[in-house]
Amino acid sequence: MARCGQRVKGGLYLRGLLLEGRRKSMQLMAERLGIDHQRLQQFMTSSTWPVEDVRARLARRAVRAVGPEVWAVDDTGFPKDGKASPGVARQYSGTLGKVGNCQIGVSVHALSDTASCPLSWRLFLPESWDGPQAAARRAACRIPEDAYRERTDTALGISSGGYMPALREAERAGATAIWVHTHPAPGSAPLPSRRDAVVDAQLAATFRTRSGSGLYGSLIVAPHEGGMTFTGHIEGEHQAAIDRIFIAGQTFRLLRSFDSGTPDLPGLHDCQIRAFGTEIQRVLGELHVAVVGAGGTGSAVAEQLVRLGIRRLTLIDPDTLSVSNLTRVYGSTPADVGRPKVHVLADHLTRIADGVTVEAVVGSVSRRKIAQHVVGADVVFGCTDDEAGRMRLSRFSHAYLTPLIDCGVKITATPPGPDPGHHRPHHRPPPRRRLPAVSWAGHSRAGSRPGTPG
Structure with missing residues (x-):
């Protein structure tokens, strides 16, 4: 066994097996040894050690003895x-x-x-x-039945054998593990109880160490109006509140924490509120949107997002504004030539509405250091023609379950034909026939020849 703690717990387990007593459950052995049964439970269910080698050695000794x-x-x-x-x-x-x-x-x-x-x-x-x-059923059985110390309609307690596998999975994935408390009784509020505080104090150090992230998360959920509400925090060197949960699935949902305030809606969005309702406008105001690419497409997208009510944006682009960009980049002027595009666009967006905050990042999203600025965004708009960058955004969207909207402009041109007013001498042009529509690259154009771009 690689770790000293494993060897100590292994010795305790063997002593428990050798002590008197007909039943050898974790709880009974722990009582006879005078220790917390979680130490034995963790050794058997969560501590990684090569059981095959131990079994082989025991089998050889058993064969000699039997x-x-x-x-x-x-x-x-x-x-x-x-x-x-x-x-x-x-x-x-x-x-x-x-x-x-x-x-x-x-x-x-x-x-x-x-x-x-x-x-x-x-x-x-x-x-x-x-x-x-049955894959989902097998995956759901990471917690053994005997890992539950308490399991009633109003209370649930899990021993270390129930959460240590999840911490190892978090370490492999580079994720932060969050302990979820439940207050399931009708009318309960998701506010920290004394029991919640005790559990957090017991788990925080283990979660930080075993998950490898150095962080501990605590989330409290309770029923609310046919759904759920919550409070929570992430703690490490500093503590930050979990004030939103963004759910990505068949639909996209944004949940606000129980103790978060509801900001007043500005009057300039009155028409949108009448059309779509106050809740949609509030969600727009709370979204964090990343726009990758600040050229003709990205600047147009970013401006419309701000006018819709988005108030927090991250802009990423490696280029500076050139003279030829002036006809395409929204908000640019000749005085901006030579400045980074993201700075030009950021200045423009903050002039459109009050309360707009913009993180302007100069660099290519194909570089990992730059791409890390996208992490945390609720929605990402890809407005770049950089193929490597688009591939990285696609992988990011899949890994973080973040909606990605890839934008682009396609211009299709038809090569000019002969001058219709010019004909050969003494030659009558053949009558024109209308050919059936032919599909090309997703577009349809009547009169095109098969195999010719329309």
Whole structure:
């Protein structure tokens, strides 16, 4: 075992197995040892160590001690009440002597007339747990049933065996782990209770260390008007409130925290409020939008976003304004030639409406350091012709579940034909025929020849 803590907990577990007592559950062994059962639970369910090597060494010693005459493969049933335990299903169990809701463990034993010892064992997965259709069910079983210390209609407590696998997954993904408290009773408010504070104090150091992020997040949720409401924070060197949750799925939803204020809506959006309602206008005012590319397309998009009510933007572009850009970049003047495009556009946007904040980033989004400025945006508009940058934005959108709207302008030109007023001498032009429409690159144009761009 690689870590000292693992060896200590492993020794405790072995001592617990060797102590008197018929039942060898984690809780009973911990009581006999005089320790918290979570230490044993974490060692068995969450602490990474090579069980295969240990089993092989035990099997070799068992074979020498037992002197087996036969090898037996058998199954053992473990009755279960619910459906969430890995491999649980209605299946025949020799232990029960009938079909029942249970798990089945399959093991191989070394047998003689005087002794028997299991050498290896596995959990049997029935057909209902196999195949891609059961992937979500298998993934949902990261928390073993015995990891729940308390599980009632109004309270839920999970031992370390329930959350340590999630911390390892967060470390692999480079993510921050957040502990979710629930206040499920009707009429409850998602405000920190004394119990919440105790749990946060117990978990914060472990979450920071084991997730590798150095951060601990705490979120409290409660039912509210047919949905949910919340409060929360992220803490590290400093503490920041979780004031919004942006949900990306079949629809996009923005949830505000229980303790966040509702800002007044300015009168200049009166027509939009009448058309779409106050809630949509409030959501627009709270969105953080990133616009990548501050040229003709990006500057037009950014201006319309501000006029719609967006008040927080991040602009990214590596170029400076040239004379030829003056006809396309919104808000630019001859005096701006030579300035970074993002600075020209930022000045223009802040003149349109009060309360607009703009982060102007000079650089290419294809560079990782620059692309990191996009993280945290609720919506991203890709207005760049940089193929590498567009690829990075596409990967970002997939990884962070952030909506990406890729914008561009396509101009299709038709090569000019011969002068219709010029004809060869003594030659009568053939009558014109209207050919059927031919599709080309997503556009349709009547009269085009097959295989010719319209």
